[in-house]
Amino acid sequence: MNEQQLKQSTQINQADQNNLDRLKNIDSDELIGKYFQATYEPPNLKKAKKRLKKDVDIHYDFSIPADMKEIGTGKKFLIRTYGCQMNEHDTEVMAGLLTDMGYQSTELTSEADVVLLNTCAIRENAENKVFGEIGHLKPLKMENPDLIIGICGCMSQEESVVNRILKKHPFIDMIFGTHNIHRLPSLLKEAMFSKEMVVEVWSKEGDIIENLPKVRKGNIKAWVNIMYGCDKFCTYCIVPYTRGKERSRLPEDIIQEVRHLAAQGYQEVTLLGQNVNAYGKDLEFAYSLGDLLDEIRKIDIPRVRFTTSHPRDFDDRLIEVLAKGGNLLDHIHLPVQSGSSDVLRIMARRYTREDYLELVGKIRKAMPNATLTTDIIVGFPNETDEQFEETMTLMKEVGFEAAYTFIYSPRDGTPAARWTDNISMDVKKERLQRLNALVNEQSKAAMEKYEGQIVDVLVEGESKKDPDVLSGYTERNKLVNFKASKSLIGKVVPVRILKAKTWSLDGELAEVKAEVY
Ligand code: 5AD
Ligand code: SF4
Numbered sequence: 001m002n003e004q005q006l007k008q009s010t011q012i013n014q015a016d017q018n019n020l021d022r023l024k025n026i027d028s029d030e031l032i033g034k035y036f037q038a039t040y041e042p043p044n045l046k047k048a049k050k051r052l053k054k055d056v057d058i059h060y061d062f063s064i065p066a067d068m069k070e071i072g073t074g075k076k077f078l079i080r081t082y083g084c085q086m087n088e089h090d091t092e093v094m095a096g097l098l099t100d101m102g103y104q105s106t107e108l109t110s111e112a113d114v115v116l117l118n119t120c121a122i123r124e125n126a127e128n129k130v131f132g133e134i135g136h137l138k139p140l141k142m143e144n145p146d147l148i149i150g151i152c153g154c155m156s157q158e159e160s161v162v163n164r165i166l167k168k169h170p171f172i173d174m175i176f177g178t179h180n181i182h183r184l185p186s187l188l189k190e191a192m193f194s195k196e197m198v199v200e201v202w203s204k205e206g207d208i209i210e211n212l213p214k215v216r217k218g219n220i221k222a223w224v225n226i227m228y229g230c231d232k233f234c235t236y237c238i239v240p241y242t243r244g245k246e247r248s249r250l251p252e253d254i255i256q257e258v259r260h261l262a263a264q265g266y267q268e269v270t271l272l273g274q275n276v277n278a279y280g281k282d283l284e285f286a287y288s289l290g291d292l293l294d295e296i297r298k299i300d301i302p303r304v305r306f307t308t309s310h311p312r313d314f315d316d317r318l319i320e321v322l323a324k325g326g327n328l329l330d331h332i333h334l335p336v337q338s339g340s341s342d343v344l345r346i347m348a349r350r351y352t353r354e355d356y357l358e359l360v361g362k363i364r365k366a367m368p369n370a371t372l373t374t375d376i377i378v379g380f381p382n383e384t385d386e387q388f389e390e391t392m393t394l395m396k397e398v399g400f401e402a403a404y405t406f407i408y409s410p411r412d413g414t415p416a417a418r419w420t421d422n423i424s425m426d427v428k429k430e431r432l433q434r435l436n437a438l439v440n441e442q443s444k445a446a447m448e449k450y451e452g453q454i455v456d457v458l459v460e461g462e463s464k465k466d467p468d469v470l471s472g473y474t475e476r477n478k479l480v481n482f483k484a485s486k487s488l489i490g491k492v493v494p495v496r497i498l499k500a501k502t503w504s505l506d507g508e509l510a511e512v513k514a515e516v517y
Pocket of ligand 2 (some may be wrong): 230231233234237238239240274275308348
């Protein structure tokens with residue numbers, strides 16, 4: 001940042017002066033050394049794998065420090081969220097913390113006093129987007145040195161990212177990780193008064209902090225964390241490093257949260273975890289996701305979903321409970337990643353194509369109408385044409401109705417990133433195109449089956465494209481658009497499907513309740 005410009009364009013108060021001093025005196029290498037020694041440990045596979053299950057503490061005594069309770073009065077915040085539902089939900093927690101400190105939310109960066117970027121590290125393009133946004137924020141900071149800009153979420157857990165920010169973007173005020181979101185009030189205070197960038201990224205993998213305030217997005221659907229972290233260490237994946245070890249919330253805390261949401265009128269909850277099927281493995285008593293869902297299905301809330309599943313941990317108890325139906329919806333998102341057993345082995349997924357198909361068979365037997373969707377990575381290092389074809393045949397054999405498809409992206413610190421790769425980007429792109437064409441075909445075919453049927457739709461609001469149209473989702477997560485009174489928003493209503501598109505259904509309000517779907 002140009003100090004001259006900054007001085008000219010603003011009146012200098014103490015906070016500004018601190019900022020300027022910080023920018024002037026910054027010695028990136030020194031800073032990096034200092035912060036990394038104190039608070040940060042880079043991803044280390046060997047260390048990370050030696051996780052101790054037991055040293056997770058659950059804290060119930062969270063409160064905003066007294067001197068921070070009013071600090072945001074008359075001020076505004078904006079949080080930009082990248083990535084998965086876990087991040088979306090973390091944003092709800094940070095919004096809750098800031099609201100309890102007196103801040104109000106805004107959609108405009110120009111109005112904001114605090115801007116947080118809640119980042120995603122899963123693929124390189126997710127990171128590039130964030131660095132692009134950091135670039136856009138620089139002129140804003142120059143105009144308004146009081147503005148506090150923070151980087152949080154998964155990217156902050158990466159050594160290379162923290163390095164790059166310290167070196168190239170010294171105007172950033174704070175960086176904090178995924179394990180210390182609850183420290184936001186104190187970190188914000190430090191950032192306001194500090195001359196230096198505040199970096200607090202814990203390599204300790206995080207306790208569970210209950211009772212954090214939340215400002216949820218909307219009052220129809222809610223996310224509920226059931227566990228944090230992942231111990232699977234798929235060889236391509238950064239998540240076990242950025243989110244830490246698996247740790248489950250206690251069943252009673254989750255059940256109480258869902259009951260509370262039901263009492264507030266929420267119509268749907270999605271139970272969240274990086275690998276929800278591992279729920280309970282770290283608890284001191286025998287308890288699984290199946291057991292938890294068996295309790296949650298008794299709560300008076302119309303719809304319960306869960307994500308994301310790992311095929312390896314998807315056990316018979318869970319299938320037995322899901323088959324009971326009720327508010328447990330028969331849509332299962334079951335990432336397969338590849339149709340080739342050889343690729344699955346080097347991905348360290350710990351199942352084969354045959355294991356996966358056997359699991360699908362069990363699910364279909366117990367829930368004949370279940371909709372299955374998946375995640376697939378193409379162009380894993382050295383994936384052969386034959387191996388890719390196995391993914392194509394698996395896609396058809398299972399009959400997935402939707403799939404999130406990705407080109408493999410090397411992630412620093414993961415084993416796969418160190419391997420040589422003889423597959424060109426052109427080949428990877430071509431494979432992705434072929435796979436996507438198949439995914440679209442299967443999605444359209446699945447959609448067409450709904451024409452003429454009556455489905456239950458949870459109405460979420462006006463359609464993004466046309467405010468005169470309402471939109472919502474079926475139990476099996478199909479997007480439905482139809483014209484009706486806005487008074488139906490937040491309700492589950494029957495809709496007759498008139499026309500199927502590739503990714504959505506058009507319909508009209510029906511009089512009778514849905515029977516089949
Ligand atoms: N490259 C590409 N896709 C990835 N995913 C996870 N890590 C990577 C990576 N390094 C995909 C997986 C996962 C989804 C959330 O993102 O398919 O299920
Ligand atoms: Fe990543 Fe999911 Fe594998 Fe965990 S189970 S390492 S989150 S892909």
